[in-house]
Amino acid sequence: MLSKSIIEDVLSAALTTGGDFSEVFVEDRYTNNMTLQGGRLEKNLSGRDFGIGIRIFKGLHSVYAYTNENSKEGLLKAATTAAQAIHGTKTERNIVLPMETQKRETLHPIQFMPTNMEKTRKLNVLRNANEIVTNYDSSIAQAIISLMDEEQNVLIANSEGTFTEDKRVRSRLAIQAVATNGTDMQTGFYGPGAHQGFEFIEGLDLNHYAKEAARIAVTMLHADPAPSGKFPVIIDNEFGGVIFHEACGHGLEASSVAKNNSVFANKVGEKVASDLVTYIDDGTITNEWGSINIDDEGEKARKNVLIENGILKGYLIDKFNARRMQAESTGSGRRESYKFAPTSRMTNTYIAPGESTPEEIIENTEYGIYAKYMGGGSVSPATGDYNFAINEAYLVKNGKIDKPLRGATLIGNGAKTIQKIDMVGNNLGHGAGMCGASSGSIPVNVGQPMVRVSEITVGGREAN
Numbered sequence: 001m002l003s004k005s006i007i008e009d010v011l012s013a014a015l016t017t018g019g020d021f022s023e024v025f026v027e028d029r030y031t032n033n034m035t036l037q038g039g040r041l042e043k044n045l046s047g048r049d050f051g052i053g054i055r056i057f058k059g060l061h062s063v064y065a066y067t068n069e070n071s072k073e074g075l076l077k078a079a080t081t082a083a084q085a086i087h088g089t090k091t092e093r094n095i096v097l098p099m100e101t102q103k104r105e106t107l108h109p110i111q112f113m114p115t116n117m118e119k120t121r122k123l124n125v126l127r128n129a130n131e132i133v134t135n136y137d138s139s140i141a142q143a144i145i146s147l148m149d150e151e152q153n154v155l156i157a158n159s160e161g162t163f164t165e166d167k168r169v170r171s172r173l174a175i176q177a178v179a180t181n182g183t184d185m186q187t188g189f190y191g192p193g194a195h196q197g198f199e200f201i202e203g204l205d206l207n208h209y210a211k212e213a214a215r216i217a218v219t220m221l222h223a224d225p226a227p228s229g230k231f232p233v234i235i236d237n238e239f240g241g242v243i244f245h246e247a248c249g250h251g252l253e254a255s256s257v258a259k260n261n262s263v264f265a266n267k268v269g270e271k272v273a274s275d276l277v278t279y280i281d282d283g284t285i286t287n288e289w290g291s292i293n294i295d296d297e298g299e300k301a302r303k304n305v306l307i308e309n310g311i312l313k314g315y316l317i318d319k320f321n322a323r324r325m326q327a328e329s330t331g332s333g334r335r336e337s338y339k340f341a342p343t344s345r346m347t348n349t350y351i352a353p354g355e356s357t358p359e360e361i362i363e364n365t366e367y368g369i370y371a372k373y374m375g376g377g378s379v380s381p382a383t384g385d386y387n388f389a390i391n392e393a394y395l396v397k398n399g400k401i402d403k404p405l406r407g408a409t410l411i412g413n414g415a416k417t418i419q420k421i422d423m424v425g426n427n428l429g430h431g432a433g434m435c436g437a438s439s440g441s442i443p444v445n446v447g448q449p450m451v452r453v454s455e456i457t458v459g460g461r462e463a464n
Helices: 004-014 072-083 119-134 198-203 206-221 238-252 319-325 358-363
Strands: 021-037 040-058 061-067 100-102 140-158 162-180 185-190 227-235 279-282 303-308 348-351 367-379 385-397 400-406 409-413 421-424 429-437 440-448 451-459
Touching (some): 004 021, 004 040, 040 119, 040 319, 061 072, 119 162, 119 198, 140 206, 162 198, 162 206, 185 206, 185 385, 206 400, 238 279, 238 348, 238 367, 238 385, 238 409, 238 429, 238 440, 367 409, 367 451
Antiparallel strands (some): 040 061, 162 185, 279 348, 367 385, 385 409, 429 440
């Protein structure tokens, strides 16, 4: 992508004003997006984006610049311009160490590169999913089916001697169903994705995913208003993990912890959750949507146990915040593209499976709310306070799932909620999503088995 000699010169130029660390991030990305709406192809876009990011540290000061110019002269100009923000004197410590190419075996094998697939094959998948959704029920008014794939090639080098390259290939299918009875409208969604090629898309059980999206929309169309009050809440597996991703995961990222803007700051070794909770971020799971071979700072992907049996074990740390915390990187530096400086981010984050079956959890709940599919929400990492919508909810009565409910929201505090988990299922599942933060929007997995929280405030339209 760029020669080693040019990169060495750029890294050296970045240190001329006294910086003690410099980094070059080169990216060449190909993307494809297709959307079928109402049975018609509404979007069919392909593109390529190329650029280089240059980062400089001096102590706890960081500078970042990026450019689309890949000539030696253009890159040297970008590096020296960025270096002007660093005030110091170059010393023998401000040098570029010899770089050796680091070859890493991919953890995520790819069979069929999406960029090599005919668009007609992709369009056939969209049409098949559309047919399944629209034929599910007479109340289905519309289906919106999207297919996204990308190939991202990166080169990462820094003044500490790192020189490594990586290829990331991801594919995702998004299925949205809209149901109406003439006066009301409800939607259902399912969006499976993987760090994999077109083999993932063609291998999907379309019948399952498309019917689930349609079933959610139709079910919620006939649901009763949710009650409000404080209840035991059963949160199902897969994307149910989004609540803990948002309310706990972000609070365990060094970008918050290093500034003491997290409820989990300075609590390593302390009990922060129920004994039943082990919380893990693992970027090494083969072909999972949020998985990586290396992070965007060139560090090897790894499995980080954040909470073990309720005890806080550690944080997700990037290179810059490692300086602030006097710690080591955990391979958690991620960014959307060369336009963003990396910071600590999640990969595949999940609650480890427990010993209870889903049936046991429901049977042991006399009265409560069952959140089958979670929706979006908001959270404050500094306090852990959250507010999340439930896309598909049910009332639980006498140990059985009762009528469907709509309009339910979960309101609480992440640090307190993980202390109130009193049952953990054995059916771990992962759900694909996109996570936005200061370093852009990145693919992440959220996951968990079914869990029960002894009490959460539920916002609804009906008084309990």
